[in-house]
Amino acid sequence: MVFPKPASESDLFLHSNFASRYARDSLPRFCMPQDSMPKESAYQNIHDELQLDAIPKLNLASFVTTSMEEECNKLIMESINKNYVDMDEYPITTDLHNRCVNMIARMFHAEIGENENAIGAGTVGSSEAIMLAGLAFKKKWQNKRKAEGKPYDKPNLVTGSNVQVCWEKFARYFEVELREVEVREGYYVMDPAKAVEMVDDNTICVAAILGSTYNGEFEDVKLLNDLLLEKNKQTGWDTPIHVDAASGGFIAPFLYPELEWDFRLPLVKSINVSGHKYGLVYAGIGWVIWRTKDDLPEDLVFHINYLGADQPTFTLNFSKGSSQIIAQYYQLIRLGQEGYRSIMENCRENAMVLKEDLEKSGRFNILSKDDGVPVVAFSLKDRSEYDEFKISEMLRRHGWIVPAYPMPPAAQHINVLRVVIRAEFSRTLAERLVFDIHSVLDELDKIHPPKVTKITAEENEATVDSGFKNTLTALDLRREIISQESNKRQKITVA
Numbered sequence: 001m002v003f004p005k006p007a008s009e010s011d012l013f014l015h016s017n018f019a020s021r022y023a024r025d026s027l028p029r030f031c032m033p034q035d036s037m038p039k040e041s042a043y044q045n046i047h048d049e050l051q052l053d054a055i056p057k058l059n060l061a062s063f064v065t066t067s068m069e070e071e072c073n074k075l076i077m078e079s080i081n082k083n084y085v086d087m088d089e090y091p092i093t094t095d096l097h098n099r100c101v102n103m104i105a106r107m108f109h110a111e112i113g114e115n116e117n118a119i120g121a122g123t124v125g126s127s128e129a130i131m132l133a134g135l136a137f138k139k140k141w142q143n144k145r146k147a148e149g150k151p152y153d154k155p156n157l158v159t160g161s162n163v164q165v166c167w168e169k170f171a172r173y174f175e176v177e178l179r180e181v182e183v184r185e186g187y188y189v190m191d192p193a194k195a196v197e198m199v200d201d202n203t204i205c206v207a208a209i210l211g212s213t214y215n216g217e218f219e220d221v222k223l224l225n226d227l228l229l230e231k232n233k234q235t236g237w238d239t240p241i242h243v244d245a246a247s248g249g250f251i252a253p254f255l256y257p258e259l260e261w262d263f264r265l266p267l268v269k270s271i272n273v274s275g276h277k278y279g280l281v282y283a284g285i286g287w288v289i290w291r292t293k294d295d296l297p298e299d300l301v302f303h304i305n306y307l308g309a310d311q312p313t314f315t316l317n318f319s320k321g322s323s324q325i326i327a328q329y330y331q332l333i334r335l336g337q338e339g340y341r342s343i344m345e346n347c348r349e350n351a352m353v354l355k356e357d358l359e360k361s362g363r364f365n366i367l368s369k370d371d372g373v374p375v376v377a378f379s380l381k382d383r384s385e386y387d388e389f390k391i392s393e394m395l396r397r398h399g400w401i402v403p404a405y406p407m408p409p410a411a412q413h414i415n416v417l418r419v420v421i422r423a424e425f426s427r428t429l430a431e432r433l434v435f436d437i438h439s440v441l442d443e444l445d446k447i448h449p450p451k452v453t454k455i456t457a458e459e460n461e462a463t464v465d466s467g468f469k470n471t472l473t474a475l476d477l478r479r480e481i482i483s484q485e486s487n488k489r490q491k492i493t494v495a
Contacts (some may be wrong), residue, residue, distance in 0.1 A: 028371045046470040054401050060419045061403040061432075063247055063373075067424040069080040070328045075323075076282070082322035084122075085313070093322045095331040097122050100275075103332050105289045108262040108271050109244075109251050111293075118350040121277075121314055122325050124248035127286035128316050129272035133242050134170045134256040135288070136270065137204040139297045158198045159207040160190025162214050164246070167207065176204065182410040188367065189217050192224035196231050205269070210261055211247030214407060214416065215368040216375030218248055221261040221268070228267055240269040240295075246286070247373045251271030254341040254373065262318045269295045273326045278344070278373075280335070280423055285324035295341060337379055343423045350430045355436040363441060367416060374421040380413055385448035388415040391440055398436040412495040420468035 017023060022041040027049070056066035068076075087094040098117060105118030112118050123129040138155050145152035154176035159167055163180070171178035181194045190210050199206060206228060208219045221243055232238055245252070250273060252259055262268060269292065274284035281329060286330070290296045301314050335343070351374040351412070358364045360379050368377040381389055392404035402419055406412040 012238050015423070017041050018138075022375055028256060050408075051164075054400060057424055057429075058399045059322060059401040060425075061401050063274070063420050063422070064283045065276055065424075066282075067423065068282060068327065069281070069334070072327050072334070075326050075330055077323075079322045079345055081325050084322045084325060085318055090322065093325065095349045096470045097325050100325065100332060101287065101289065101326050104249075104273065104287050108249070108289060109264045109291055110289060111263060118289060119291075119293050120287060122320075122328075122411045123272075123274060123286040123288055123315065124284060124317065124320065126164075126244070126274040126286040127169070128247075129286040130166050130169050130244060131173075131316055132288050132291075132314060133270040133272055134176065134204075135174060136296050137240065137242065138174060138176060139300055140295070141202075141204040143297060144229045149170070151380075153352070155204045156200070157204055157207060158195050158210065160195070160212075160219065161410070162189055162212045163207065163244070164213050164399050174240070177202075179203075183408050185411050185414060188212065188215050188407060188411065189219045190224075192220050194282050195224060196227045199228070199231060199237075199239050200365070201237055203237075203239050204375075205242050207242045209259075210245040210249060211250060211373040211375075213247070214260050214405075215377035215418070216247070216373035216420075217369045218252070218259070218261070218372045221265060222259075225265040225267045239267075241267045243268055245271050246274040247277050250275075250278035250280070250340065251373055254337065254344045263291050275324065278347075279328060280331045280340075280343070280424075281324055285328055324408065333377045344374075347421045347423060347425070349377050350425060350427055353430045354421070354434060358437070359440065361441075365412075370420075376421070378417050379416050386444050388417045390444065391437070392417060394440045394443065395436060398439070400433060400436060402433075437453055458474060 016489050017040055022037055027045055030453050053377045072087045082090050082093055084093060101120035105112060105120055140154055142152040156179050157171060161180040161182050168178060179198045181190045190410045195206055206224060206226055208221045210218050225241060228239055251260060262271060270288060272286060272288045275281045275287055276283045303312050304320055354365055354376045359366060363381060364378040366378050368375050388404040392402050395402045402417055404415055404417050407414045407416060
């Protein structure tokens with residue numbers, strides 16, 4: 001009699017990953033394992049664990065794009081092995097990068113001729129773009145101070161307290177004093193007049209935000225420019241402006257084309273924008289654009305030749321993937337101005353649907369503006385029983401990631417819930433979110449029922465014994481009435 005050969009580990013794996021030891025062994029956490037594992041098993045185990053992450057499309061905390069067309073996904077995978085810094089080896093990728101810079105610069109009304117190349121760079125998000133812009137301002141200010149024989153060791157930068165944390169990083173990393181205009185209740189962005197008051201001869205620039213991370217509001221760059229022009233005229237300074245358009249740079253040109261915030265204003269010398277936000281590209285791409293070549297100090301530009309040719313570069317990193325650059329170019333030519341305009345209009349309309357339904361509920365104050373980034377920021381009118389953090393927590397049970405956070409100092413007693421409306425957020429999802437918010441409110445109301453108004457016995461002498469003088473709740477009153485009626489019935493029965 002021939003007995004079947006015991007199945008080996010590899011034989012079992014051929015039938016099912018879940019029949020192998022890799023389904024019952026924990027994945028390494030601290031040390032690299034001694035032995036290899038099959039590729040299918042490595043994939044399956046990591047894939048399964050990643051299912052515990054939130055669904056990106058329902059992550060309404062993030063401005064970052066989570067969905068692109070399959071044709072663009074193919075281009076991304078085809079170029080994922082290209083290192084952008086190898087410009088001589090990948091000249092077409094470099095050319096696509098330059099085309100993006102040219103298109104974005106013209107979208108921002110940069111001062112360049114018809115066939116002239118713009119001055120700018122692709123970056124790893126707006127954080128690197130802000131670092132580069134800040135360094136350019138600091139270097140230019142220092143060069144001028146040195147030429148004038150003045151101290152150049154105490155630079156400062158003026159902005160609002162509502163800025164994204166990357167501005168604080170820049171100030172700390174590159175030793176620049178950060179002067180913040182405090183926001184206040186009802187006014188959650190930088191006040192241009194107060195910002196200009198903080199400017200002195202050590203100010204390298206004033207940074208305005210086109211799309212506050214807290215409520216999506218655009219700061220008044222035009223007013224800032226006019227006030228700063230007047231101060232520069234009075235003092236003889238030439239304090240410039242940088243616009244952090246990380247969120248709003250791909251919105252304002254299409255929804256608010258007449259709004260003056262960009263290079264149409266003479267003091268705006270550089271602008272950053274996130275391609276991975278409303279530029280509609282996956283995470284990892286930002287852009288910084290300078291008004292003219294003179295606004296980027298030449299001594300910050302490096303020229304390297306050990307990769308095959310002379311390559312000018314101004315970045316904080318060296319190696320960088322090409323995929324997001326190519327994806328940005330795809331979106332610019334695929335959608336064009338018509339496509340971007342339609343998408344931004346849809347985002348705005350879906351934001352209005354959410355905002356109007358929240359207003360109708362009577363439960364919330366709306367802290368965002370209709371004109372700005374399509375964001376809906378709102379806070380509870382009554383926080384006596386539960387707060388915005390509890391609503392955020394319970395919305396997670398429905399799959400939604402809706403962040404709750406306090407406003408900046410001076411307004412930090414106000415908590416905010418913020419919903420970012422991205423291109424992939426449809427009307428159906430907006431309506432579903434409204435439904436789930438009301439479901440959460442109903443559930444919380446059951447857990448924390450509103451306090452019942454207290455009434456006195458004197459107000460109910462017809463039904464309560466006049467000698468009952470203590471304050472009663474409605475529930476206590478009903479119990480008293482029932483008790484008295486019961487006693488009456490007992491007396492009648494006995495009689």
